[in-house]
Amino acid sequence: MTTVALKPATFAQALTRALRDALADDPSVHILGEDVGTLGGVFRITDGLAAEFGDHRCFDTPLAEAGILGTAVGMAMYGLRPVVEMQFDAFAYPAFEQLASHVAKMRNRTRGTMPLPLTIRIPYGGGIGGVEHHSDSSEAYYMATPGLHVVTPATVADAYGLLRAAIASDDPVVFLEPKRLYWSKDSWNPDDPTPVEPAGRAVVRRTGRSATLITYGPSLPVCLEAAEAAREEGWDLEVVDLRSLVPFDDETVCASVRRTGRAVVVHESGSFGGPGGEIAARVTERCFHYLEAPVLRVAGFDIPYPPPMLERHHLPGVDRILDAVARLQWEAES
Amino acid sequence: MTTVALKPATFAQALTRALRDALADDPSVHILGEDVGTLGGVFRITDGLAAEFGDHRCFDTPLAEAGILGTAVGMAMYGLRPVVEMQFDAFAYPAFEQLASHVAKMRNRTRGTMPLPLTIRIPYGGGIGGVEHHSDSSEAYYMATPGLHVVTPATVADAYGLLRAAIASDDPVVFLEPKRLYWSKDSWNPDDPTPVEPAGRAVVRRTGRSATLITYGPSLPVCLEAAEAAREEGWDLEVVDLRSLVPFDDETVCASVRRTGRAVVVHESGSFGGPGGEIAARVTERCFHYLEAPVLRVAGFDIPYPPPMLERHHLPGVDRILDAVARLQWEAES
């Protein structure tokens, strides 16, 4: 075994590195979006790429999201691998028609003769004090649209690995970047980056025996923190990071829940009609007789994303997760 | 008690009547959309309204759904009660940005000073042999958007009552019309139409003791048929028609499931990320100890809506519902 020099890197740096490596490895990769060229994007994820690879590989578009995604569809139809950046979650909505009616359906519509190898990067979620329309968790929309892969990394290594996998995929991938993790750091070897992950697999981030926290993206660090805090209460929590919402890794999730017999789904997205309902329902379908308690959900409230000064009340925090764990019927009911 | 003369009427006629009565009762009601004027809409739901009430009350717009909904928002901001017609489910997607970022949020954004009394009529679902983009079940998108009411009638009387209630509501209502029920008939007294229903309440359409079918819109008739067929197998099924997806009537649904101890959610929409996940999850959260089996789902497949010649395989039918009922663990597991 060789020892690799692990250096701290940010989530954002890992994404940039993934884009850079993809551009270098495959001439059919092109990046487009608002401000992705000269500026390097408002989050600087494409920083330096236009300078290094030229304006034709990483370029600014006019300000029109349907146009961005629609032209990217055309580029993919011609065999390129476009990587689109949407500036913020809510600003992807103008492109919804292109996404739902074309991106998701082109392969199916043409019996597989016209695949769309297209990555749509969307910074999503809250916790950064953004004003309205800058903190939406829009994954429920994409999950409900067959034909899309929906992927969201929660660690620095996954930021790299999953983005490489998304760009390499022959299917369209909605790649959701938890924007409040952009500046999170981890030890990571940028000179020997993690190999491309096989997409679609969840991973157990922390093993435990009392109950399973099922989560993804921005809520992973919160869940890990909650799991630490739970030790004080005598609970040994397992934490599963989904990484891919579509396809969904029933195997890993259900194996964990069968082991623990209890589960809480945690996400920032609103509860009603959000991802947690699907997850709770499918886990229950598959693990009913293993469950000691109903699968509970800790999620954002069913309200428009709050203004910055109130967002901390909205976001699922450690206490709210522990409250839910406490409600998992630890004592047999009468 | 006076006897009323019940006449057969179609679902479509009841909708037309609701629009007509709303126009007559309230001068602030205006109907707009593609082809709603002279033509009376492609489904003829606005037939005769422009002629009766004038071009300013029911008018054709340019062909642009974001523009239609966006201008309707402006009309509502000025105190009118616009009723928008989207021509088909998938053609509402270009308006998604206006819906998610403005329609759903305007009241909240302005602390209640700028409500939007706005009805968005969307013919939805399949079963009519429509080519692609003409048969989507898009309710999951709307359910996941706080600030919207989501309502869908399944009977002739509800077509009238719920549409009147939607137009009378001070909140925006996404009013989903199951297009394959447009030509369904029922006895209904058009001269003394059902009074406006209190919105947000589910209703038990058929009582039964073995299990509950939870459904809405286009799947209600299928569920009622399945319940009849189930008698042969010795099952006495209860059928709940949700009518309103947002708000959700936990009370009625859970009361039924607590009685029967078993439930199947039935809808046309795709299963993954669809309404059934939310419904199954919340019923399980609330009724866990009453459940003899996990809440199952019978839904459309997780694929783009199929071409006309294959749609019958996609749509939840009586047999598929009965298969699910059979899986409700009637004999105790080992």
Add this chain to the structure above:
Amino acid sequence: MTVMEQRGAYRPSPPPAWQPRTDPAPLLPDPEPCRVLGTPAAAQADPELLHRLYVKLVHGRRYNTQATALTKQGRLAVYPSSTGQEACEVAAALVLADRDWLFPSYRDTLAVVTRGVDPVEALTLLRGDWHTGWDPCAHRVAPLSTPLSTQLPHAVGLAHAARLKGDDVVALAMVGDGGTSEGDFHEALNFAAVWQAPVVFLVQNNGFAISVPLSKQTAAPSLAHKAVGYGIPGRLVDGNDAAAVHEVLRDAVRRARAGGGPTLVEAVTYRIDAHTNADDATRYRTDDEVEAWRGHDPLQLLERELTERGLIDEAGIAAVREDAETMAARLRERMNQDPVLDPLDLFEHVYAEPTPQLREQQRMLQAELQAEAEEEGAAR
């Protein structure tokens, strides 16, 4: 810098960013639609091209009537006829080189067929056995776009991609007058103009979007006047004059190929049939209007030109028609066969690899089909 400090710098000049920009004059359309047939310009037209256009027009009309007939026999779920618009359909297909791409809207199966796609494949969507019937890459013909105008940005992206790859490819995208109101129309034209992408936008202004007349769709002097707002040329042409449509499109394609960027072409035409077989056009237009347009029929215009110039005779006309009849008979015959369908295909092309969830659903359907077959077997 405070207001106070800035005072000294006062220079009463025009805004610094202001430079004389592109001259708008050449971008504006002529006041009258371009015409060739029946005008002196017709003498310049290539007789062979005129003859080819004529043959395709006759076939096209016959194709339209045949497809409409198939709806009555229940062999097509729906058919949006392009009767009256054949000049646009045919010219759009013929003007392109083999390597070029065509982006049709839902009404444009005739252009698709004229480009060489098997008519049965072209009609697959409307028959209902699948969505797109042909392999788009094999024919360089994009799928029919039902959501209006959404195909326009695809054409721009594809043309841009071809340029990025150094390929000499032009994309021609078709849209209706109603479709010009959609945001996607605007975004596509703007992207094309900024990128100078080799795209030609052909608007068939047939006077209606289902029941909505042009006057409720736009207040513009013409749809071609939209071009100047994107900094590209707008051209106006008589959409029933096949020679004129071909000429205007040909110039636009050449311009695009030479790196001159996109062009917006408005072809003024008329939809003789109802919106689709399911539509009742008498609700929103008069017979007189339709009759007036029948007098400006694209086939007649060209046939008269050819006849008057001695480029075709009665026998030649009859031969073309016979040929079209044969095509129609063959199409009818093939469409009368039930397509063979495998419901399990539903799961095959959602993703490159079906997800575990889809495999599960596929197995369920398979079991159902098996049970069904067994029941049928038992009943027999």
Add this chain to the structure above:
Amino acid sequence: MTVMEQRGAYRPSPPPAWQPRTDPAPLLPDPEPCRVLGTPAAAQADPELLHRLYVKLVHGRRYNTQATALTKQGRLAVYPSSTGQEACEVAAALVLADRDWLFPSYRDTLAVVTRGVDPVEALTLLRGDWHTGWDPCAHRVAPLSTPLSTQLPHAVGLAHAARLKGDDVVALAMVGDGGTSEGDFHEALNFAAVWQAPVVFLVQNNGFAISVPLSKQTAAPSLAHKAVGYGIPGRLVDGNDAAAVHEVLRDAVRRARAGGGPTLVEAVTYRIDAHTNADDATRYRTDDEVEAWRGHDPLQLLERELTERGLIDEAGIAAVREDAETMAARLRERMNQDPVLDPLDLFEHVYAEPTPQLREQQRMLQAELQAEAEEEGAAR
């Protein structure tokens, strides 16, 4: 009718639908932006108006610097400054009657404040205590629109609604150069034109959309050239010449009020500050460019005009500035107070009546807050 039968009807005529349409010439903008200050036209301008504009410009500039300072003190989450664009902001607000409506974009809090909204309310969104701080109906000022261009169809709908009700109301909607690329811009202008709605669209072309320069946004001769494509007049004005912006907008508002329909106004201006306090403008533009525009400062242009015509003197200028300082000090002071917030309000305005589900969630939060307070109490 078969092809054969139709042959007899041949009439070589122009397409029946073709009529000479609206003359496009008057809809096209002048080749140079309209200017008043420093030109002979200034002599016609109302001195009182010029003075009022000047006062508002000085206040506006001070408001911009104050708000930017508040971001540094953490009192505002973010501030998109309109320094350099005050002439547009101020003229847009002053040109409207009380009953008219203003539709601001996210950069336009200065227009909102100039229209009379309390600056603390105008800054609520950017401070982060709520979304919209004022009652839109009370002020006839729509919420700041963050999703670009989406407010434009609202303005059209509202203006149309007012006409339907017989009210004499004009809507003025503001948008940036970048925003003109969005589909909503197109749809709004088209609806307005077809409906002849009383709307004025003011595009502040400040050269950039964040980092993207106008040349990557459009290839049009000018943004005002887009108007003819909708059949409405396009006007071009020096956006730093407050008198010119006011005049052009005033004419457009009058035209709208008189039933003449919408106008598109492009004001050529420049964003002197970065996109927001969070942006680094040195990444995409040169100091020279900024300096050139500082020499065309809207305050200086007007101050010089007033001074040269003896409409103001040093004392007058000083008085105006002092006033602005007082305003700024008052704003600073008020913004330094922490807003009082009730987290339970989150649930109050989602629907007219909170749903049972929201009541449940509200109770949960209430319990959490109570527990938090008790813990804090215990800790004390």
